[in-house]
Amino acid sequence: MSFFFEVLLGGLLAGVMYSLVAIGFVLIYKASGVFNFAQGSMVLFAALTFVSLLERGISFWLAFVLTLLAMVALAWTIERWVLRKLVNRPPITLFMATLGLSYIIEGLAQSLWGAQVHGLDLGINDEPFEFQGMLLSQFDIFAACVAGVLVLVLSVFFNKTRTGIALRAVADDQLAALAVGIKLEKLWLIVWTVAGFVGLVAGLLWGARLGVQFSLSLVVLKALPVLIIGGFTSISGSIVGGLIIGASEKLAEVFLGAYIGGGIENWFPYMLAMLFLLVRPTGIFGERQIERV
Template structure:
């Protein structure tokens, strides 16, 4: 295989694996938006919050890593229940901007609460995933990226199957189509909200562990998690498969652009490339590739 093609495949595969992680976080946004119409700005903070608790319990109190993860999952489900009961339930039927602003408050509250308990310094997180390079012919891959990508792929497929094949997934789609009609047939919106926020918390734990093991547990994780926003805009706020496809496009695109355009226009392309692509696409299709068109009658 020519060296140029081998290098291209290395860069492309690395970008696709990163894109699956973006898709994973984006699915947390999508599920909450489909169930409640709320754009959960706090999803990125939930990733950092979960990672800080796992690292803090492991390093300060010596809690084994295999035990810290289920404890944090239970914690995130508890956080989801508190958010639904204390913040969201009193705001039912309020304007969407009020609900959105409430998630911004949750964003800062989660980060602040975690920093009060664990401090704000960066922490390493050894998740037990090997970091040795792997050679496939002339191509070089990082074993950590391959394992992390595989974890993301499995969880993304599980969430997609959950939404499409399970009873709760059908309930979720019914709620997304019409809240009032769903309530009329006996669906309890509060229960659905707790479930989807709990799933978003579980997704945050997985993303926090994988990214924390790679980047370390530090505030920059929030910036990485925010890469899910252009994924949402590109794929559509209500589309699960759109989040998956858009994540792959964004991940591969920014990786290739950084390598091939970086020497021409300067470095740091991966910091803004995804947002530029999403904004450019929204000019022609504001609802995203697979989002539902919104028709307002006057």
Template sequence: MAFFLEVLLGGLLAGTMYSLVAIGFVLIYKASGVFNFAQGATVLFAALTFVSLLERGLPFWLSLLVTLAAMVALALAIERVLLRPLVNRSQITLFMATLGLAYVIEGGAQFIWGTKVHGLDLGISDAPMELAGLLLSPFDLFAAGVAAVLVVVLSLLFGKTRLGLSLRAVADDPLAAQAVGIRLPVIWAVVWAVAGFVALVAGLLWGARLGVQFSLSLVVLKALPVLIIGGFSSISGAIVGGLIVGASEKLAEIYLGPVLGSGLENWFPYVLALLFLLVRPAGLFGERSIDRV
């Protein structure tokens, strides 16, 4: 029983790492209805910028502030150059635009900082420690705490403030929101900037776990089943979806792996996501579309 709890809790904690990436998708989707495929590239850009500044002698906190400023500037540039000219275009057009944007950001990061693989040490041990008789990773506990704080802050920001009210209005009907005086470019710019901050947090944690390298942008693929399960429009859904994916892949690897073969955790979340698409396409917390005739 203790081993089962260790695997389960380890999977739940690891799932928060997926949730951090998924939250960035949710923010953009809630504000503009755009599935931002470039979120993985922004995670890479943030981690690469931070570690490169750190290696050039800047103090930790100064590197963090400079990277945050760079992410906000990148977000504002994306909104002004890409999103604003494509307003009212089809979703497939916007998706293809963000797909191209992902390669532009990756190429820009390579041009600025080079292609060297970097190690990133945040000073948090990943060695298992015993807690209440269970072996858990301090790094995973820290990531879970960061995810919890982010969810609370973002929920308060978008649920209890005027900005949040404007965001919900824009998400429901952009044209109606614009008609009552809500400035869409301002809302989009703020949301993209917040998504840039989330990408920075995710980039630091994933960079510390996997190393800062260009394959880091592929973490976006692991966020897809999280979004499908939790729902594309819910921050809470991103967390719950991440927990489900993290726990299910670890349990499947341990208990089904000997029967179905190794590497099960790499594809099991996608099977689970397919089942959700068949049963509940909007996800657990997603808003179901209603078509009236």
């Protein structure tokens, strides 16, 4: 039983890492109703910029601030030269725009910082420690605490501030929001900036775990089942979805792998997400769309 709980807690903590990437998707989707396929490239760009500045002798916090400013500049450029030109276009048009942006951002990162693999040390001891007979990762616990703080802050931002309420109004109906005087361009700039900050945090944590390399952008693929299960419009749902995916894939790998072979954690989350699509397409915390005809 102790081994079961060790695997379960390890999976829950690992699932928080998936949630950090999923939160960036939720932010963009809540503000524009668009699935931002460029989020993975933003995570890569942030991590690569940060580690490259560190390697040039810049201190940790100055590199963090400079990388955050770079993400703000990236957000401003995307809003000014892409999104503002595509207001009120069909969602598929915006999705294809973000798909193109993902390749542009990756190419920009490679041009600025090169394509070599970098190691990233955040000073967090990743050695496991024993708790009640279970071995838990200190790095995963740190990541869980960071994700918890982010969820709390973003939940307050979206539900209690005027800007957050305006963002929800824009997501519901852009034309109606424009009609009542909401400045769409300003709100999109804010939400892309916040998504850039979340991408920076996720990039640092994932870069410290996997190394800063271009395959880091593929982490978005693991965020897809998290979004499907938790819901595309819920920040809290991204955390719950990440916990479900993390726990289920680890338990399946350990306890089912002996019967049906290894590598289960590579495909089990997508099978679970497909089952959710059949039963509850909007996810656990997703908002159901009501259309008048």
